[in-house]
Amino acid sequence: MKVVFHASAGPDLAGRLFRLPGLDVSVCREDDTDALFRLLPNCDVLWHVLQRCTAEMIAAAPGLKLIQKIGVGVNTIDLEAAKQRGIPVCNLPGTNARAVAELALGLMLSVLRRIASFDRGLRAGTWTDVAMQDGLGELGGRTVGLVGFGAIPRILAPILAAMGCRVIYTARTRVDDPVAAYRTLDQLLVEADVVSLHLPLVPETEHVIDAEALGRMKPGAILINTGRGGLVDPAALVAALSSGRIAGAGLDVFETEPLPAGDPVLLLPNVVVTPHVGWLTTGTFDRSFLLAAENCRRVASGDPLLNRVI
Structure with missing residues (x-):
């Protein structure tokens, strides 16, 4: 064959x-x-x-x-x-569930600890930058909201709980889970310090994270997207990141792929990006x-x- x-x-x-x-x-x-x-x-x-x-x-x-x-x-x-x-x-x-779950966790840590920024600085000869230490965070003790609760977030949930996170989720079907508590999407956006997207891209989920949804997120929250780029309105995300409305983002997927050189999201220092390799x-x-x-x-x-x- x-x-x-x-x-x-x-x-x-x-x-x-x-x-x-x-x-x-x-x-x-x-x-x-x-x-x-x-x-x-x-x-x-x-x-x-x-x-x-x-x-x-x-x-x-x-x-x-x-x-x-x-x-x-x-x-x-x-x-x-x-x-x-x-x-x-x-x-x-x-x-690919385990691979994507592990990258989602890696993006959470990379954004909170600014790993990419420290890597760039050290390669450029800066051993430490005191200004970059402001706002460095730990994942433990935070509320992580999983949008969708399929195979990937079900791998993530117990790992996050073991790291000391409070885990909440939203999904079309409510399930009993030993570590993750159900919330509506609106409730999750208000409560979560980290919002991680794990939905398929269908007409009902396109731009589910738009300007209004970003406006409901907690000030200082971060957004992780290893699902599909079209789940997020890119212009609204750039605006929220530029204004400081949300603190950062970790993105493996984009509405346009490959991501064009010079895309505004690439100019933001509070974003960690990977080229749709979560599954790889x-x-x-x-x-x-x-x-x-x-x-x-x-x-x-x-x-x-x-x-x-x-």
Whole structure:
């Protein structure tokens, strides 16, 4: 079965892909459109990562039997085009949960302790900057609000509690949790010292954190987003960070990706940014490839697919 892995792969990752039994995997960089359209006509399965899967791509693959998201969010796939062709789309919920949870925790600590600023200063020859010591905070003793309560925040909640945090959450479905207490979104924004976003991007959640929501957050609170960039109104966030309405932000995802050079958020000293790599660990890939390969086997045998979206 011919599989196109539409993402860059270093030597270690490529080796893992090429060793998958029963699969003929071709690696195609996200920016190599010519190579992609050479591979698609003979492609049986597309393993989609972050670069958009368009109707044009789907049309160029007459033998396509499956679009497999290596990850969770399918907002970057033209689902209607896949549906019209009768091509199933599957995702891999939970495979990246630990990786994203750990980066979310890392961003919380990085913003509170200004790790990126100290790193830049030391590389520039400044051993210490007394002014930067103002406002340095600890995570322990703070209230952390988790917006969404799926696999990622459920990993985070007990870790945060063990560090001495008070944990609250909001979600469509209220659950009994041993460490996290339920709040409405409005209540969470008012109470939390740290607001961490863990929602899918759907019409109902687009810009759920807008100027009004940022205005309800506690003065001095920080925002963490490892979910989707479109959950946050970027102009409103820049305004809140610039004015000091909120103290800082840790962002792994952005409304426009790749983030353009010179974007206003990059000019703010109270922001820590990473380029949508929360999911990116060898552990995530090992778990993902195991399930993605199983779905390839199921496509070939006609068995029901795992985690089918459409």
